[in-house]
Amino acid sequence: MKRLLIIIIVLVICVAGIFYGAKQGDLVETESVGSVMCLSCMGLQQ
Amino acid sequence: MINLRKIRPFQRGQIIATIIQLSYYPALWTGFIYQGAAKRFCVPILTCWGCPLSRFGCPMGGLQHFIGLRQIPYYILGYFGLVGILVGRMSCAWTCPFGFMQDMLKKISRIKLNLPRWPTYIKYAVLIGVAGIVVYFTAEPWFCKICPAGILEAGIPITLADKTGNIKALVGWLFKTKLVILVFVLAGSIFIKRFFCRVFCPIGAIYSVFNRFSLVKMTVDYDKCYEKRCYNCRKVCPMDIDIHDNPSAKDCIRCLECKNKCSKHAIHVSLKP
Numbered sequence: 001m002k003r004l005l006i007i008i009i010v011l012v013i014c015v016a017g018i019f020y021g022a023k024q025g026d027l028v029e030t031e032s033v034g035s036v037m038c039l040s041c042m043g044l045q046q
Numbered sequence: 047m048i049n050l051r052k053i054r055p056f057q058r059g060q061i062i063a064t065i066i067q068l069s070y071y072p073a074l075w076t077g078f079i080y081q082g083a084a085k086r087f088c089v090p091i092l093t094c095w096g097c098p099l100s101r102f103g104c105p106m107g108g109l110q111h112f113i114g115l116r117q118i119p120y121y122i123l124g125y126f127g128l129v130g131i132l133v134g135r136m137s138c139a140w141t142c143p144f145g146f147m148q149d150m151l152k153k154i155s156r157i158k159l160n161l162p163r164w165p166t167y168i169k170y171a172v173l174i175g176v177a178g179i180v181v182y183f184t185a186e187p188w189f190c191k192i193c194p195a196g197i198l199e200a201g202i203p204i205t206l207a208d209k210t211g212n213i214k215a216l217v218g219w220l221f222k223t224k225l226v227i228l229v230f231v232l233a234g235s236i237f238i239k240r241f242f243c244r245v246f247c248p249i250g251a252i253y254s255v256f257n258r259f260s261l262v263k264m265t266v267d268y269d270k271c272y273e274k275r276c277y278n279c280r281k282v283c284p285m286d287i288d289i290h291d292n293p294s295a296k297d298c299i300r301c302l303e304c305k306n307k308c309s310k311h312a313i314h315v316s317l318k319p
Contacts, residue, residue, distance in 0.1 A: 006259050010131040017124025026112070026121035027086040033111045034095040034103045035081035041107070041190035042096050042201035043224035044216040 056139045056301040063141035073098035090129045090137035092144055092249050097199035106249055110177055110187035130256030138243060138250055139301035144195045145243055148235040149284055159237045165245045173248035194228040239286040244297055254296040262300060263316045264293040270312035279304035279313060
């Protein structure tokens with residue numbers, strides 16, 4: 001019962017976090033940063 | 047000739063997941079990475095979104111990006127929590143291409159080195175230190191800069207495919223450092239089961255916290271396994287843990303190999319809270 005309660009609480013918080021983040025523009029930000037070839041992230045910089 | 051029957055169920059999952067994740071084939075002739083709405087959605091494991099074939103986002107790259115901007119990463123944290131509370135570290139077994147590669151490397155050598163317990167805590171330091179504190183103060187994704195999956199999936203292929211010489215000219219100390227880390231991880235994986243996953247992976251560190259509470263849970267029927275132990279579960283475990291001692295072990299990736307190989311059918315996977 002205690003475990004079920006933890007699962008439900010965490011699920012609700014996480015789903016709320018995802019939707020709130022999406023509303024704040026996190027998805028668009030994630031798309032834009034993922035669409036750029038970050039050379040330094042690949043180790044490509046002098 | 048590869049015997050498909052010898053490929054374990056979770057490895058089939060890894061192969062399918064890899065094909066789906068790395069499915070932007072136009073990059074092979076255009077040379078450009080995928081830019082589209084699918085990049086909004088992260089896969090639950092470590093994957094370089096700079097990889098030309100990658101269609102989805104890397105949650106660790108996203109997390110560092112938001113930390114670097116000094117913003118609370120609601121979406122990424124929610125995503126990690128959702129995956130973690132539902133399946134724990136299961137995605138490490140069933141969807142991670144880098145984990146699959148380590149499983150294959152371990153088959154090269156029969157020599158098996160046992161890892162003491164303390165190095166398995168390094169991944170928490172990597173998560174908090176390299177992917178957290180350092181990123182916050184420098185605004186640079188430092189875990190990406192040392193990520194062995196990144197150089198394997200993106201750095202090396204892009205450098206090799208470069209025909210203009212512009213990218214090859216950028217190969218410097220960082221690339222070489224990253225290459226040394228990759229060789230170290232690959233060499234370690236030959237002798238130590240899932241060396242990177244157990245010691246360094248920050249995503250594994252996040253999910254491991256949820257293993258105790260997650261919906262998917264491993265259970266051991268000790269009534270069936272009370273006499274002489276066969277230790278089959280320990281032998282087949284890709285993470286080298288003893289599920290008999292702790293079914294909710296932090297490093298259990300729920301590959302279900304122990305369940306499938308248990309001679310007494312004493313190991314079960316349960317969805318019951």
